[in-house]
Amino acid sequence: MAHSRTRRILVRRHDDGASRRAPDEVAVEEPLEIRLDGHVVTTTMRTPGDDHELGVGFTWAEGLLDGARLGGVRSCGLGLDARAAFNIVDVDTGGTAEPPTPRLTPTTAACGVCGVASVEDMLDRLRPLDRTVDVPVEVMLAVADRVRPAQELFSTTGGVHAACAFHPDGEPLVVREDIGRHNAVDKVVGRLHLDGRLPAADLGLFVSGRAGFEIVQKAWAAGFGTVVAVGAPTSLSVEVAHMAGITLAAFLRPGGINVYAGEPART
Structure with missing residues (x-):
């Protein structure tokens, strides 16, 4: 079941002193719970679509896949609400990744590091890059x-x-x-x-x-x-x-x- 990324709503447009009712398309915003080997990592607000990539990319950026073997990603159901049928993704490493410490607060669409204990914790595991290409x-x-x-x-x-x-x-x-x-x-x-x-x-x-x-x-x-x-x-x-x-x-x-x-x- 694929989620729509847009939703049509009726708005009132005001242009050049005139007013009229007209349909408009807005981007859909829904929560996505990201899990690693069944353990909850975080819930982020996102636009549905490419959710498996989002789950893998998020866990990679958090360092949760370091040394782990990526076995696959699956979508999971959440309750009986059809709109939330695929609002969970589970990144599977077959238990080769360390169990994550879940974030205590949801990640909003505006904040990528909300709930992280400290900036230093995120930077300690990264080293300066070398041999990258230059862009004119x-x-x-x-x-x-x-x-x-x-x-x-x-x-x-x-x-x-x-x-x-x-x-x-x-x-x-x-x-x-x-x-x-x-x-x-x-x-x-x-x-x-x-x-x-x-x-x-x-x-x-x-x-x-x-x-x-x-x-x-x-x-x-x-x-x-x-x-x-x-x-x-x-x-x-x-x-x-x-x-x-x-x-x-x-x-x-x-x-x-x-x-x-x-x-x-x-x-």
């Missing part, structure tokens, strides 16, 4: 335009973010959308892991929103050497990018971009 500024400037045709849900609703793993020449490899910036990144990382493409040292990561700490941390965990964001970075994301050896470019705009960490390739 000219590619950074063009990547948003190359990703936009694949942003079908955004085109319909205007209410979701996109993340994209792209080749150094700017060619998109994996594009995913979600109401949460971090969810979209987790879906991309999950797809790459399922395809045996991690670490992503030969790819860049594009995000359509701001580049907060959780975005750079997830990029670091996945091995991306370059992060390009449409929105602003934060002081912590810049600091973490320097620690990781990641080139962080943000405030992407027509003809311009700011580089906050690292040094992009020259052409």
Whole structure:
């Protein structure tokens, strides 16, 4: 049973002094419980779709799959509500992963690290990247335009973010959308892991929103050497990018971009 990613509602439009009733499409937001070998890890608010990738990407970014063998991912039922029939995913390692400590609070669509004990705990297990590919500024400037045709849900609703793993020449490899910036990144990382493409040292990561700490941390965990964001970075994301050896470019705009960490390739 596939979930719809949009829902049609009736709204009142006000344009140029006129008022009328008309249908509109909004992005669906529903909870997803992520489990590891049957143990609850967290519940996150997300846009349904690519849930297996989200589960794998999230557990990878949290370091829960370190040294574990990924056996598969399955969706599970939740009660009798048909709308929630597949709002649980269980990442299966056959017991080779350490049992997780569940988060005490849900993860919202806006926050990728809510409920984590400390930032230091997340960074202690990561080491600076090496041998990643460089991405020229000219590619950074063009990547948003190359990703936009694949942003079908955004085109319909205007209410979701996109993340994209792209080749150094700017060619998109994996594009995913979600109401949460971090969810979209987790879906991309999950797809790459399922395809045996991690670490992503030969790819860049594009995000359509701001580049907060959780975005750079997830990029670091996945091995991306370059992060390009449409929105602003934060002081912590810049600091973490320097620690990781990641080139962080943000405030992407027509003809311009700011580089906050690292040094992009020259052409």
